[in-house]
Amino acid sequence: MAQPDMTRIEAAGGRPEAIRLETLRFAWPGRTSFRLEVPEFRVGRGEKVFLLGESGTGKSTLLSLICGINAPDRGSVMVDGTALADLSAPARDRFRAERIGVIFQMFNLLPYASPLENILLPLSFAPDRRRRVTDPRAEALRLTGALGLQDDLVTGARAAELSIGQQQRVAAARALIGAPALIVADEPTSALDTARQGAFLDLLMTQAEAQGATLLMVSHDARLSGRFDRVLDLSEIAMTTRGAG
Amino acid sequence: MLLPALAWQSLLSRRITVGLTIFAISLSVALFLGVEKVRTGAKASFADTISDTDLIVGARSGGVQLLLYSVFRVGNATNNLTWESYQDIAARPEVEWIVPISLGDSHRGFRVMGTSAEFFDRYKYRGGRGLEMAEGARFDDLFDAVVGADVAAELGYRTDQQIVVAHGLASFTEHDDKPFRVSGVLARTGTPVDRTVFVSLEAIEAIHVDWKNGARIPGQQVGADAVRQMELTPGAVTAAMIGTTSRLQIFGLQRWINDYPEEPLLAILPGVTLQELWDLIGVAETALVGVSAMVVATALLGMAAMIFSGLAERRREMAILRAVGARPWTILALLSLEALLMAALGVLLGMALLYGGLFAFRGWIDDSFGIYLRITAPSLRELWVMGLVLVAALVVSLAPAWRAYRMSLSDGMTVRV
Structure with a gap:
């Protein structure tokens, strides 16, 4: 299990930030010429x-990097x-x-699994x-109850x-159970009316508030932004380039 | 414990394709193990054709040939065993009993064998089982005949039926002047006895008194009643079955017979020669095992193909597992575990099919083919086969599992379906 790196926490000014990206650069290996660059992003x-x-502007790619499923070519997450980057691949999965x-x-x-089993996964x-x-x-049922199921x-x-x-x-309950520090939501409402x-x-x-979790949500629908502390356009923090073809 | 539960539920959710795959594996396993059972059963039944007979003696030829004509009634003797030699052997102190076999005539396609009444006591098969009468009694009169079960079934014979023996094996000349009466029908044995007509040694002599060199002696007709008054000691027999007083003396007696100075003779140990014969026809057995092994391989490849074809629609599932923290290895393990579960279920179902089939058809197989299949717990060899099927399933599943591993690495959380 990875322990938080104390020197970095101090450098960040006492309490660690939930997310901090620096001079990030990432390209999907081999597949496309799509490239994502994030000079700095902090939550x-x-x-x-x-x-x-x-x-298509790299939202999902950005989330994959933050979740440690993909590793950046350069820069730090x-x-x-x-x-x-300090964690091995299995340690990143565990993290x-x-x-x-x-x-x-x-x-x-x-x-094929029941909602409950999905939540406990x-x-x-x-x-x-x-x-x-x-x-x-009981905790799963408490969460789903609170979410109206x-x-x-x-x-x-x-x-x-x-x-x-x-x-x-149910997916929200799964993300929330056990109070993880960060909730990442990728267009969670776009399939809803x-x-x-x-x-x-x-x-x-x-x-999320009740658990003190950080919430990062990406969406193309600006109408949903009302209740958030901070609203950013992806183009403000990231540059994406797409080669011909 | 999570992984087995997930694998199980995932399989359950695709129960039709998974079920068919398991069924294919189970059929192949049942076939393979069934072939094993039939193979060992056939081999055992073959080896069981004759038992408790220590030596078979005939004129000198090949051991397999002697066994073929004396026990299986296949082919012909090149020469006979003179009655003097027969008497000499019978007089040996090592000999506990000796039963003559006289062949050469036939009845509607079935061999006629002349022997002594002692044959019905001495002939044992399947580890010491004796002959039993299904109907009637052993021959008592000179012109009595006992028929095997197949003879009776195919020709519709009952006791007291009149039959006529033909001279030679495929001839149109019949000993119609001396008809026989069926005195009894033997119970089925699954051995060549079923396809044999038994008469006394004297009867063989009696129907040939007025014959010489395969034809009737012209003008010398001896009637059925007249022949009863005659001396009917045979000049020769085809072969003889011998039981010794002690098993230790078998080899000594065999050597004595093989070195018999008056006439070139051959004595064989039926068990040893049966083994030689089986080795000759055992090539087919190897081919059978090979073919059924290929069927198992085909079923496992079918399973791999089924897993492969499911991968595309399961990419989402992989992404979800990755998102909640599963390692790529976990995904590989999940797919291999599913394959292993399918193979294990296939093996279990295959065993159930096999043993169910054995219970259901054992009697019929014994009656129809004379192959007695023993129902025993799976042998070590069968357990090995089952283990091997599981290992093979695991190996085969690694191909799609590895692909899923690669996909889960490259897809990450973004699934391009």
Whole structure:
């Protein structure tokens, strides 16, 4: 398990930032000539940041880098005070499991498992996060209850039988369980109709706030940005280049 | 514990394709192990054709040839064993019993064998089982005949039926002046006995008294009643079965017979020669094992193809697992575990099919083919085969699992479906 690097925490001024990217450069190996550069991007602890960007502007790539699934070609990614580059690949996977909750645009869940099993999934990869939860099942049901899902829906059905809105709420509960430091949401509401988008965001934010989690959400829909502490356009922090072809 | 649960649920969610794959594996495993069972069963039944007979004696020729004509009634003797030699051997102190075999005539495609009534006591098969009468009794009168189960079934014979023996094996001349009465029908044995008509040694002599060199002696007709008054000691027999007083004396007696000065003779140990014969026809057995092994390989390749084809639609699943903290190795392990589970279920189902089939068809196989299949716990060799199937499944699954590993590394959280 990676311990936060104390010298870096002090350098950041006492408390570590939730996210800190510096002189980042990344290109997908071999596949396309797409390249992403981020000179600097910081998110404070407990901050709720809305990152606005059209699709295809490198949002998902940026999130993959922050989550440590992909490693940058140059520059550094620090999450919760830890430089991901210092971690081995397995340690990065473990770090992600322990510290980050991820919500995708849609198809968040393993379709064959029950919603409850989906929610408990990250705990089996993150022993520390597991320890913070005394009764995982009760905690999962508490979260889904708070997100407006009925218990029998969570324990009984298979994930594939839920509506998209219900699936997104289950995904939110999975991201939140065990109180990870950072919640990363990649267009979590774009599969929902407009009326439900606001309600979903409210629930998500309330729970994130209650856990003191940092929330980073990317979306192309500026109308959702209202309740965030800070709203940024991706083009303000990142440069993307796309070669011919 | 998470991984097995995930693998299991993932398999359950694709129960049709997974079920078919498992079924294919189970059929191949059942076939392979079934071939094993039939192979060992056939070999055992073959070796069981004759037991408790220590030596078979005939005129000097090849050991396999002697075994073929004396026990399997295949082919012909090149020469006979004179009655004097037969008596000399019978007089040896090592000989506990001796039963003559006289061949040469046939009845509607079945061999006729002249022997003594003692044959029915001395002939043992399948590790000491004796002959039993299904109907009627052993021959008592000179013109009594006992028929094997196949003879009775194919020709529809019952006791008291009149039959006529033909001279030679494929001839149109019949000993129709001296008809026989079926005195009894033997129970099925799964040995060549089933396809044999038994008459007494004297009867063989009796139907040939007025014959010489394969034809009737003109003008010398001896009636069935007249022949009863005659001396019917044979001049020669085809072969003889011998039991010794002690197994220790078998080799000594065999050497004595093989060195017999009056006539070139050959004595064989039926078990040893049966083994030689099986080695000759065992090539087919190897081919059978090879073919069924290929069927298992095909089923496993089918499973790999099924996993491969599922990878594209499961990329999302891989991305989700990666996002919640699964390592790429976890994904590789998950896919291999699924393959292993399918193979294990296939093996178990295959065993169930095999043993179910054995229970259901064992009697029928014994009756129809004379192959007695023993129902025993899986042998060490079968356990090896099952283990090998699992290992092969694991190896085969590594190809799609490795591809999933590569995909999960390159896809990251962004899935390009």
